[in-house]
Amino acid sequence: MQGELLATSCLTNNWCNQMYRFSYKLWQSNGETLESSGERVLEALRKGKEISASPGETLPSGPDVANRCYQQLAHSYEEEYGGFREAPKFPSPVNLMFLMSFWAVKRASSEGAEALQMALHTLRMMVLGGIHDHVAQGFHRYSTDSSWHVPHFEKMLYDQGQLAVAYITAYQVGMYACTLCIRALLPDIVEGAAGGATQGDISIHPYGVKEQGNVDPAQVWESEGQNVLIVRYSVELTAAHFGISVDRLSELLSDARAKLAKVRKARPPPHLDTKMLASWYGLMLSGFARVGAVLGDKALLERAERAACFLREHKWDEEGQSILHSCYRGNNMEVDASPIAGFLDDYAFVVCRLLDLFEATQRVCWLQWAEGLQLRQDQLFWDSQGSGYFCSDPLRSDADGAEPSANSVSAMNLLRLSHLTGWQDWIQRSQQLLTAFSDRLIKVPIALPDMVHSVMAQYYTLKQIVICGQPDAEDTASLISCVNSLFLPHKVLMLADGNTEGFLYQRLPILSSLVPQDGKATAYECENFACALPVTCPQELRRLLLE
Known part of the structure; x- marks a missing residue:
């Protein structure tokens, strides 16, 4: 059967056909030896991936692990253009999110300031570079050079979802990245521009477009005379170069990109993979939810909820009572x-994104589904010896790469769920998981920056921010908006609406003791539900949360 599959996949390739014939003869003459060698390889892989907690082993120190991860990232950081390696250079959102989380708990230190600057x-530099599609938006998979100029022209859903979260986090901490063409398409003279410059002249200037092309032919095959914005x-x-205002220039650039996009649409489009994976879909859902919450954009929150409904209907x-890995869009748009x-990965990523959606919308149905999925994930994948989750028996995902590992995501999911539902077993399970990875976290935390974030959350303790008020009231919305405007990596947010028969009150009876003050929506900042004095003013809440 294996030989038939190999032959079918390689049928049109002469080299593959030769390899098939050679492999088939080798198997016929020496199959037992090959099988034995294969077993030894698998056993070596199993041992290399063995992760378990030794008796009496404790959770590694949050500050120590975080500092070492920061130091390892700083050592690999490329100062001129950013990023963490020479070409090819990948966005690595997990690194960027760790650095901003590290800054959030070390704001007053030089290390914290440096971590934020790196992120x-x-x-x-990415948003200015060619890895960013300045015409149709989005980011390509990676840059073929160290300056983010010439990308590998492929866009991945998992990158868009994670980078949306990274950029909205950067917005929360104070970075205002602007979103940003060609003469033959844009011939109109711009009134008032120096030297009678056309819209094309002005539009190509900021993007470094050259008549002979701005891509080195030695760098990329068949790129002579080509430009990447x-x-x-x-x-x-x-604006100063052409003697026009910044506002006028922004209008011209926006119009130029629209015209370029129109021309691009007339070309044969690149292949679109119609496969929709639950894990990647979850990452994108989180992008909509997090950005919508921070900006107060109801349209984005509605898109996030539609995405969650799609998951529920089709996956x-x-x-x-289980998630399906994927679904496909047919030729007639049927699913x-x-x-x-x-x-x-599907379970861990969807649970995480449902928790993001719950905090963004305060619709309890998403928290209920996340709770149910986590219970199912525990049944299907938890190691009975208490050493984390299996991605495939007996291997565990043990590195954060282009996507975070499922164990890294699960460690934080368990912690968030325990604070949102009151189930203490999940805190213990999160600690067991992190303890099992202690050796790797202590020695090479750079391999698991997302898991380091969970270790930090365990150390600093998640804060529970409870807003008591009516869901549609303006004062309630103001307090929630205040919380969402800040980057608070170690918190959960919930709305206590007074419905003592509801899901949250049943899970967390202590909510009944938290009530609005003087008829106004009221915020409580709590640690294990030991709460600070209530506040009703958004400015006072902001001060409290940043202390």
Whole structure:
């Protein structure tokens, strides 16, 4: 059977056909030896991936692990253009989110300031670079050079979702990245511009476009005479160069990008993979939810909820009470579900994103579904020896890469759920998971920056921010908006609406003792539900949360 599959996949390739014939003869003559060698390879892989907590082993120190992760990232940081390696250079959102979380707990230190600078400079250089599609928006998978100029022209859903969260986090901490063409398309003379410059002249200037092309042919095959848009001059410098206002320049650039997009649409489009994975879909859902919450954009929150409803309709097996790994969009836009059962990543990523959606909308149905999915994930994937979750027996995901590992995400999911539902077993399970990874966290935390975030959350203790008020009241919205405007990596947010028969009150009876003060919506900042004095003013709440 294996030989038939190999032959089918390689049928059109002569080299593959030769390899198939060679492999088949080798298997026929020496199959037992090959099988034995394969078993030894698998056993070596199992041992290399063995992760377990030794008797009496404790959770590693949050500050120590975080400091070492910061130091390792700082050592690999590329100062001129940002990022953490030479070409090819990947966005690595997990690194950026760790650095901003590290800054959040070390704001007053030089290390905290440096961590924030590394994250913001990387994000800024990426948005200016060619890895960012300045015409149709979004980010390509990676840059083929160290300056983020020439990308690998492929966009991945998991990158868009994670980078949306990274950029909105940067916005919360004070980075205002502007979103940012060609003469033949844009011939109109711009009134008042120096030297009778056309819109094309002005539009290509900030992007470093050249007549001979701005891509080195030695760097990229078949690139002679080609340009990849990359911001070389700021809008302020460009406006001054042509003697026009920044506002006028912004209008011209916006119009130029729209015209370029129109021309691009007339070309044969690149291939679109119609496969929709539950895990990647979850990452994008979180992007909509987090950005919508911070900006107070109801349209984005509605899109996030529609995405969650799509997951429920097409990637949830009600009979089997399990997630389906994927579904496909057909030629007539119909959706066909795959019978493949969900993997660990699917459960972990969807649970995390449902928790984000709950905090963004305060609709309890998303928290209830997240709780149910976590219970199912525990049944399917938890190691009975208490050493984390299996991604495939007996292996565990043990590194954060282009996506965070499922164990890293699960450690934080368990902690958040325990504070939102009051189930203490989940805190213990999160601690067991992190303890099992102690050796890796202590020696090479740079391999698990997202898990380091969970270790920090355990050390600093998640804060529970409870807003008591009516869901549609203006004063309630003001307090929630205040919380959402701040980057608070170690918190959960919940709305106590007074419905003592509701899900949250049943899970957390202590909510009944937290009530609005003087008829106004009231905020409580709590640690294990030991709460500070209530506040009703958004400015006072902001001061309290930043202390």
